[in-house]
Amino acid sequence: MTNLASIKAGTGGGFHPASAPDYLPDAQLRDLQTQRLKRIVKQAYDNVALYRRRMEELNVTPDDIHSIDDVVKLPFTNKSDLRDNYPFGLFAAPMNEIVRVHASSGTTGKPTVVAYTREDIDVWSNSMVRAFACYGMHSGDIIQNAYGYGLFTGGLGAHYGGEALGATVIPISGGNTDRQIMIMKDFSVTAICCTPSYFLHVLERAQEMGVDIHDLPLRAGVFGAEPWTESMRDRIEAMSGIKAYDIYGLSEIIGPGVGAECQAQDGLHLFEDHFYPEIVNPETGEPCQPGEEGELVLTTLSKMAMPMLRYRTHDITCIYPETCSCGRGIRRIRRIGRRSDDMFIIRGVNVFPSQVETALLAVEETMPHYQIILDREKGLDRMEVQVEVTADVFSDKVRALEGLQNKLAKSLEHTLGIHANVRLVEPHTIERSQGKARRVIDRREM
Amino acid sequence: MKLKQLSLFLENRPGQLVQAAQALKEAGVNILTLSLADTEQFGILRLIVSDWEKGKRALEAHQCVVNAADVAALEVSDRPGGLAEILGIIEECGINIEYMYAFTFGRDGKAILIFRFEEVDEAIAKLQARNVNVIGSVELFELSGGR
Numbered sequence: 001m002t003n004l005a006s007i008k009a010g011t012g013g014g015f016h017p018a019s020a021p022d023y024l025p026d027a028q029l030r031d032l033q034t035q036r037l038k039r040i041v042k043q044a045y046d047n048v049a050l051y052r053r054r055m056e057e058l059n060v061t062p063d064d065i066h067s068i069d070d071v072v073k074l075p076f077t078n079k080s081d082l083r084d085n086y087p088f089g090l091f092a093a094p095m096n097e098i099v100r101v102h103a104s105s106g107t108t109g110k111p112t113v114v115a116y117t118r119e120d121i122d123v124w125s126n127s128m129v130r131a132f133a134c135y136g137m138h139s140g141d142i143i144q145n146a147y148g149y150g151l152f153t154g155g156l157g158a159h160y161g162g163e164a165l166g167a168t169v170i171p172i173s174g175g176n177t178d179r180q181i182m183i184m185k186d187f188s189v190t191a192i193c194c195t196p197s198y199f200l201h202v203l204e205r206a207q208e209m210g211v212d213i214h215d216l217p218l219r220a221g222v223f224g225a226e227p228w229t230e231s232m233r234d235r236i237e238a239m240s241g242i243k244a245y246d247i248y249g250l251s252e253i254i255g256p257g258v259g260a261e262c263q264a265q266d267g268l269h270l271f272e273d274h275f276y277p278e279i280v281n282p283e284t285g286e287p288c289q290p291g292e293e294g295e296l297v298l299t300t301l302s303k304m305a306m307p308m309l310r311y312r313t314h315d316i317t318c319i320y321p322e323t324c325s326c327g328r329g330i331r332r333i334r335r336i337g338r339r340s341d342d343m344f345i346i347r348g349v350n351v352f353p354s355q356v357e358t359a360l361l362a363v364e365e366t367m368p369h370y371q372i373i374l375d376r377e378k379g380l381d382r383m384e385v386q387v388e389v390t391a392d393v394f395s396d397k398v399r400a401l402e403g404l405q406n407k408l409a410k411s412l413e414h415t416l417g418i419h420a421n422v423r424l425v426e427p428h429t430i431e432r433s434q435g436k437a438r439r440v441i442d443r444r445e446m
Numbered sequence: 447m448k449l450k451q452l453s454l455f456l457e458n459r460p461g462q463l464v465q466a467a468q469a470l471k472e473a474g475v476n477i478l479t480l481s482l483a484d485t486e487q488f489g490i491l492r493l494i495v496s497d498w499e500k501g502k503r504a505l506e507a508h509q510c511v512v513n514a515a516d517v518a519a520l521e522v523s524d525r526p527g528g529l530a531e532i533l534g535i536i537e538e539c540g541i542n543i544e545y546m547y548a549f550t551f552g553r554d555g556k557a558i559l560i561f562r563f564e565e566v567d568e569a570i571a572k573l574q575a576r577n578v579n580v581i582g583s584v585e586l587f588e589l590s591g592g593r
Contacts, residue, residue, distance in 0.1 A: 389455045394511045396453030396490055396562070397544055398483050405487075424488050426457050428509050 016138065016165065018129040021273045022328040029329060032273050033068040036301035041065050041074065044307040047092035050085060051075075051309060071276060071299055076285060076310045082112040082252060091115050093305045102251055103151040104350065111151070114251050115305040121160065123302045124254045127271045128161020131260035134269060134326075135220050135245045137191055139166030142217075144184055146194035147225070148174045153255030154225055154348075158193045161257060167191075174198065177205045188217045195348040196223035196232055196244065200379035203239045213240040222247050224256055225348040227336055227444075232379055233265075246335050252311055253298050259333060264325050267332030274302045277333065278310070279319055282340035293318040295340050296333065314341040344374060344440055346381045349418050353439040356385055359415035363407045364393055371430045376444040383420040385412060388427045447580045448516040448566050450498040455511040456482075456489040465508055466491065473504035478590050479560065481547035492547070494519075494560060496587060516566040519549070519586055521579035524557040532559070532578065539572040541565075553589060 024032065042062040044051040054075035055061065064073055082090060087110075091098065099118050103111035116124065137143075143162040147154030155173060162169035172183060174194065180202055183189065192199065199221055206213055221236065224247035236244040248268050249256035258275050259268035270277050279294040280287055288294035296313045300306075316339060320332045339345075343352050353372060360370055369388035374381065387408060395401055401424060408422040456462045470477060476496040483490045495501040498514060505512045522532045536543060544562040552558055558581060563569040570580050581589070 389511050391506075391511050391513070394453070394455050394513050396451065396492060396513050396515050398485055398490060401455075401488065401490070402485065424455070424457075426455060426462075427511055429457070 016129060016133040018126050018164070019133045021271070022130060022134075022269065022330050024273070024329055026329060029273060030068055033276060033301060034066075036273070037068055037071060037276070037299070038062065038065050040299075040301055040303070040307045041309070043092050043304055044309055048090055048307070050081060050090060051307075068276065071278065071310065072287065074299070074309045076297070076312055077308055078312050079112060079252065079314075082114075083110055086110045087113045088115070090306055092307055093117050098305050100156075102153045102156075102255065104251060112252065114153075114255075116303070117305045120254070120303045120305050123274055124157060124257060125160040125164040127254065127257035127274060128157055129165045130271055131247055131257050132161060132165045132167070132191075132222070134260040134262040134328075135191070135222065135243070136263055137165060137167065137220060141165070141167040141190045141220075142170065142188055143167050144170045144172055144180070144187070144189040144192045146172055146174055146180060146192060146198065147256075148348075153249070153251045154193075157249070157255035157257060158222065162193075177202055178209065181206050181209055181211055184213075184218060185211060185216055190217050191220040191222060192218060193222040195225050196221075196228040196236065197226060197347055197380050199223060199236060199244075200232070200239075203236070204378070213242065218242050220245060224248060226345045226381070229337075229444075235379055248333070248336065250313060250315075252308055253300055253313075254303060258298070261335075262324060262326040262328060266324065267320050267334055269324065269328050269330045269332050272330050274300065276301055277319060277331065279317070282314070282316070288318075291318055291321045293334075296336075314339045314343065316340055342440060344372075344442060346374060346383050347418055349416065351383075351416055351418075355415055356412065356420075356439075359411040360385070360387060360408060362415070363411045364404070369427070369430050370439075372440045374440065374442045374444050381444065383418065384423055385420050386423045386425045386430065388430055389424050390427065447518070447570050447574075447582050449494060449519050449560070449583050449586065450514050451517045451560070451562070452493045452495060452498055452501055452505065453513040453515060454491040454493070454505060456484075456491055458484060458487060458489055462489075463491065466505060466510055469504045469508040469510070470495065470501055473500055475501040475504060476590075478586065479547070479549045481545075481560075483545065494549075494586075496590075515562065518561050518563060518566055518570050518573070519581040520559050520561060520573065521552075521556045521581055522559055524552050524555050528557065529559075535573065535576050535578060536561075536569075539569070539576065541569045541572060551590060558586070558589070 045062050058075055060073050097117045098115045100116040101113055103113045145158045147158050149155030159169050159171055219242050221242050221244045223244055233244045246261045246268055247256050248259035253275055259270040261268050276299040278297040280297050282295040296315045296317050298311050300308045315336045317333045317336055371386045373384040405422045412420045454466055478494045481492045502512050522528045542564050546559055546561045549558040
């Protein structure tokens with residue numbers, strides 16, 4: 001049995017074989033990327049009508065791909081392409097080879113569906129192993145996986161990765177904070193996977209329960225599925241004595257495990273032998289200069305069930321030109337602070353302003369003017385929806401207006417799956433620019 | 447015998463009342479009495495004015511959200527127990543009060559209270575049957591000194 005001090009220090013582990021590609025010499029990495037790009041472009045072109053049509057429009061065939069640099073010849077893919085081809089239109093493998101599907105958390109309209117062959121699941125698990133290894137985790141770790149299990153990729157992604165690492169996985173899923181704390185303590189958990197804001201909530205609850213995380217073997221947090229900041233990391237680390245690590249991923253590409261911080265905690269390494277990154281100008285789609293900030297575009301080099309060619313993530317970041325002190329050769333991106341579209345992430349849930357609009361209109365068809373204010377209080381994201389009062393809904397009775405507020409809040413919670421405060425405001429007070437209101441004000445410090 | 451009361455939606459932030467007051471001033475509409483209901487997040491200003499239609503138009507021109515509702519002005523004895531007496535009658539009649547507020551002026555030892563009932567016509571009929579003096583708008587305007 002290892003003692004607490006050595007567990008806390010994260011020693012006792014070692015190099016995991018899955019991490020080998022992290023350290024490939026540049027030329028070898030490029031060879032691998034080229035080889036894989038050729039294969040995946042052929043897979044996409046031969047099996048997906050959309051890709052074939054788009055490539056034909058650009059006069060490109062799989063034969064035009066000679067090196068990884070030729071990725072720029074390929075057409076972009078957008079989230080709307082997934083929606084337009086719902087549910088299975090972008091699958092490149094026959095159903096008898098597809099062993100799993102996941103879907104986005106979108107609760108209105110159609111979700112976006114993604115698929116995996118057995119080989120894809122292995123690629124995914126492997127990437128998660130490499131992420132865990134980046135954090136210094138290893139066989140013998142006890143992982144409390146508090147990401148949600150289900151259609152969301154977070155739960156199962158971390159679960160398979162943890163098992164493949166050789167760790168012990170506790171599939172506790174999200175929620176029931178008191179039980180989370182009890183299990184963390186009683187099962188000698190060494191690492192936890194959840195959203196950073198949920199972990200802050202866990203910490204606050206633990207304090208109330210008289211549990212000091214410093215006294216537990218817990219040493220690493222795998223935090224993702226929502227944007228967070230350095231100051232939040234500082235808070236978490238000071239309150240708990242653990243190391244708080246960022247993880248990057250998106251279901252369209254594979255799920256969590258596209259990129260991960262290493263123990264240097266300075267940018268996220270992308271597992272670029274599977275997920276090839278480009279940074280482009282979000283307006284023009286033109287490639288950015290090395291080190292320049294832009295939109296991250298990813299091409300899946302290995303995923304057979306549903307290849308993604310030059311997928312526009314809408315995540316704004318840059319690729320660090322320098323190599324990392326940890327010795328990994330794979331490149332790093334700056335942690336994601338903002339997005340180029342109007343979608344925002346709150347407490348791990350993707351929200352589009354259009355969903356908010358739908359929820360408001362479901363209650364009262366005559367309240368078209370609203371604004372979403374995002375804030376962070378004590379590390380927890382809060383969402384307030386301000387709605388302009390109209391003569392149709394206005395009443396001289398306080399009770400009636402409070403009733404309206406409650407109905408709107410309920411409708412929002414029902415549609416989005418998260419709680420939002422509703423504030424009624426005077427007409428014409430919500431800022432309009434060029435006739436169109438600015439829908440989202442994000443005051444969270446990024 | 448019922449009166450029109452104007453209500454205005456106000457956010458709880460500084461300077462909100464000024465705009466409404468300015469609008470009424472410009473239209474030459476006099477405020478006979480007012481009451482402000484406020485919650486943590488918003489307020490409702492209730493006004494009895496000399497000319498409610500003109501007042502409503504003026505406020506709406508200033509982009510206010512305005513609601514006109516029927517209320518009843520009841521005369522009560524301006525002495526200890528006066529309010530208890532009228533509330534007793536209202537209770538005996540089985541009438542629900544949404545809210546109420548007072549006028550600043552009265553006459554001959556009488557005060558005037560504004561009541562918002564759910565069913566104002568029914569309430570007025572019941573109260574008049576109990577000899578409560580329900581004051582009309584013309585009378586009210588004269589009482590206020592014709593301002």
